Amino acid sequence: MSDTPDGTVVVRIGEVEAYKGSDDPASHAFRGRTDRNGSMFEAPGTLYVYRSYGVHWCANVAAGPAGTGWGILFRGGEVSDGKSLAQRRRGRLDGLTNGPGKLTQALGIVGDDNGTDLLAPESTIRLEPGPGPELVMATPRIGISKGTERPWRFVAATGLTPAG
DNA sequence: ACTAAGATTACCT
DNA sequence: GGTAATCTTAGTA
Numbered sequence: 001m002s003d004t005p006d007g008t009v010v011v012r013i014g015e016v017e018a019y020k021g022s023d024d025p026a027s028h029a030f031r032g033r034t035d036r037n038g039s040m041f042e043a044p045g046t047l048y049v050y051r052s053y054g055v056h057w058c059a060n061v062a063a064g065p066a067g068t069g070w071g072i073l074f075r076g077g078e079v080s081d082g083k084s085l086a087q088r089r090r091g092r093l094d095g096l097t098n099g100p101g102k103l104t105q106a107l108g109i110v111g112d113d114n115g116t117d118l119l120a121p122e123s124t125i126r127l128e129p130g131p132g133p134e135l136v137m138a139t140p141r142i143g144i145s146k147g148t149e150r151p152w153r154f155v156a157a158t159g160l161t162p163a164g
Numbered sequence: 165a166c167t168a169a170g171a172t173t174a175c176c177t
Numbered sequence: 178g179g180t181a182a183t184c185t186t187a188g189t190a
Contacts, residue, residue, distance in 0.1 A: 017171070026171070028186090036185060053172050054183035060171085073171060101172050143171055 009086045009107055011097055012130060014156040015076035017141045019060075021069030026147035029069030040071045045119035045127065049104070049111055056101030059109050061118055061127060075100045075142070075153070134158040 019027035021040075028037045028050065040048040040062050048060040048071055064070025077097050079086050086096045086106040097103040109125060118127040133156030141153045 019171075028171075031187080034186070050171085051184050053170065054185080055181095056172055058171065075171085095173095099172070141171070145170085 009082035047116040049114040
């Protein structure tokens with residue numbers, strides 16, 4: 001209910017995927033640093049934004065020591081504040097953050113935001129700590145053809161396991 | 165220089 | 178279930 005008046009969208013991230021740089025054939029950083037993936041090689045906390053399928057923006061955070069190219073892709077979450085702004089950005093009322101491109105659009109992140117320090121208090125785009133999930137489910141990552149044997153997609157859950 | 169393949173989404177039948 | 182949209186990198190010539 002408490003939409004922030006200054007136009008802020010807050011999302012509780014509930015689904016991520018890990019990409020381990022040169023050790024991970026599914027990673028954009030597997031073959032080393034390029035113009036596109038450079039920010040993933042910066043200090044941990046640096047935002048890496050890439051154009052997906054030539055159409056959507058997807059957002060990651062550099063998550064390893066500088067130079068490693070390790071990163072975390074934000075895939076989904078729940079809007080906890082600023083829902084009306086997220087709806088306006090998405091152009092619809094539902095399905096606001098259930099996918100990497102959708103989540104990024106709901107947060108208003110675009111290519112120009114690539115390289116932002118998500119841990120700096122003055123950044124307009126920030127990553128902040130919050131209460132952890134009750135349960136984390138690990139599954140293979142979505143939409144990749146290599147490295148599928150690694151269960152590096154992590155989904156927040158509560159209550160009982162899928163098996164019951 | 166040219167072609168193929170993507171860490172996806174929305175809209176069509 | 179199928180497909181268009183259309184940017185970047187890698188592989189081939």
